[in-house]
Amino acid sequence: MDTKGAGRSLAWLAAVWVASRAVLLLTVFKVITVAGPDVTSDVSVIYRGWYEVLRQGTFPLDDVTWQYPPAAALAVLSPGLLPFLDYTDAFFVLCCLTDLAVLALLVRHGRGPGRSPRGAWLWTAAVPLLGPTVYARYDVMVTALAVAALLVAARHPRVFGVLTALGALVKVWPALLLTGSFRRRPWASAAVTASGLAALFAVSMPGAFAFLTFQRDRGTEVESLGALVFHLARHFGWEGQVLLNYGSIEFLGPWVGVVSTAALVLTGAAFGWLVLWRLRVVRTDELTLPEAAFTAVLLFTVTSRVISPQYLVWLTGLAAVCLTHRASRMTAPALMVAVASLVTLLEFPIGFIHVVTSDWYGVTLMVVRNGLLVAASLTAGRRLWRATVSPAPLASAPAAAESPVSS
Template sequence: MSETITESRPAAGDATGSSSAGGWPALVWWNPVSWPVRILAPLGYWVSTRLIMIMTVFQTHENSNGEVHRLYQAWAQILRHGSYPIGDPTWQYPPGAAGVILAPLAVPGVNYVQGFVVVTLVADLVVMGALLRYGSRPERSLAGAWVWLLTLPLMTYIPYARYDVIVSLFAVLALLWLQRRPWLGGGMAALGAMIKVWPAFAVFGAPRGRSLRSAALGFVASAVALVVIAMALFKGSFDFLNGQGNRGVEFESLPGSILLLAHQFGYQGSIAYRYGSLEIVGPHVETIGKAMLVLSVVGFCWLLLWRLRARTFSDATPADAALAVVLVFITTSRVISPQYLIWVAGIGAVCLSFKSTTQRPIVGLLVLATAMTTVEFPLFWQDVIAGKPGFDALLAARNLILLVATVWSCARLWRATVTRGSRRGLSK
């Protein structure tokens, strides 16, 4: 059975990759005077909302920049002396994270927290610019850029107080470049994966053939080069694996939220700070944690089956597949942190940059889940921890939406690439 690849390409002679079809004027990206309202409007919205987000980072609330100030800055002081934070259970990141943690030190004239915000702001701007430029091409859409613009402010200060926007930058660029320059897309995915693992999934949905081989080669070559550099510059490059293996069930995860609700009906458990997160401590937690690992394996086995069975690849398939994989990763994880919603915002934005995407309703659910997450954290964080029933129910509802989004995403991906491909094969 042959594989079908459907792809839309910009019109010949369009050097900027912009569209003049359908009445749109041609864009000259280096000349702002030529930019139409459809480009200027999101730029204006970005400036307005990001100013507010920056203000929230520096508010007096203790959690606003506490992680950057207490953790990231302390790690930076260790890293600058040639060693990873060996023995620190909160250091659970691959070797490439050193570059992100050290980057704020290179920003002149500011302290560490301010430098971190500057670096994250630049990453945010690059993501938005890439989505605007890509969405202006033929058979593309600016809906993806608006998803990114609208979703991040829903999280108040979180995007600029964690480094997940920077990681999302590499995943977004990987997906956008995978079609035309697969080797570069694979390299970008490797850069992101060396900071946090999940951007590796950007190449999971690459169509078979030369594109997949080129993306895999770019990924492997970049990953090996980064590991060699990290091992040459720092001691303890793989010490982060010790912290990952000991993690328990965090209370914001799917099973964690169920245990919070069970506490209302007599479950004898409590919340304790361990390994960098607030985990459930109580009966059956260890068994539940092992069960989640089994579910992760089952989920990825299904994804591998999809990879083997998929026959019809559109230009949106790599992004659609990446969103499905990351959702499986999140919903079966023992830990769900608020910043995980930044991941799906970035991938979802790329999905909606393609008119052929299958994930449009899923992205809508994820925007709703993001808004609900902000109510849980940071707005009513203490009430959730205190076990107030309404807020625990809200957290469980958020997780139910994530679960529905995961199943729906996988089902739509399967129907578009496997079922449709099978029908085409039978009709030949």
């Protein structure tokens, strides 16, 4: 693309981002009303309550809805950086600025030979499809850390490890970014950073790891893949309940424990597949690291007992990194995630009452959304395997493992 054409493309990208984010801000500031439950109450009530507790130098020890690693405190406390704004307003503004920072990183990385602006366009177009939830949760901040980590990995493997560890201590899932890293430096820097920060939190703030005990006795969240069993079973006399449990709307009752256990088994199977993939890899390239991360997070998302709307922000960010490479093999799964984001908005918040009551409209939305995520996971896994694993003996595997582009 010539300079003039590139300039026009960038101008269009900026215009679409500004327009779509203006709408998002208008929704979270309630100038524009979105049907369904108020998604901003998590910030104005829950986050704000945690903020007051964290300011006292302790974690919310008695609040079972605090289910996050210790560095999540940094995200919850971040609105304090804008003391001239109310907590809730400051949180929304910071999320928007973080969104912009991700776009800037993707635009910069999408330039040059072999690169593509598709990643920036995917981020710009897909994020607003989730509606106000994007700015009413701190997941966009975690996603920014993950995107930055993947984009610096090739040149700065130790920085990649540090950012990955920090992200994992904010919301666990960024640890999966290491899936496609075959060199020691990122793993070592991640281990040192995670250990150091965890020790610092444990010593300085009581209850840093209390969140580990708050995951027990959870049911199956109504938007998860396993929940489809109970959505359908309710039409045939299943006698369970839908209740607010541990901070989310879950199914509780007969057979829920079995389905929840099955979800854990599927997660274990996904982990096993990823281990097998690493053992079988014989060739890598610059696409391997982001595509393995995208695939891993997809697999762990679809097998989780919880598939909250904000999880789609993670997947969009990782997919966008993949698409900054012109030769990316993840175009189809990325588009599936984008469509799943739109369906997610239709089911939460707009149609959440239909999901909670398991009427046929709600069930259809969940089948379509989760079906798209399953299809994206299987497609991504198949393409990653075909691109990196050979049916030949593993004689060349050690050489591939030392490839600097997979750092």
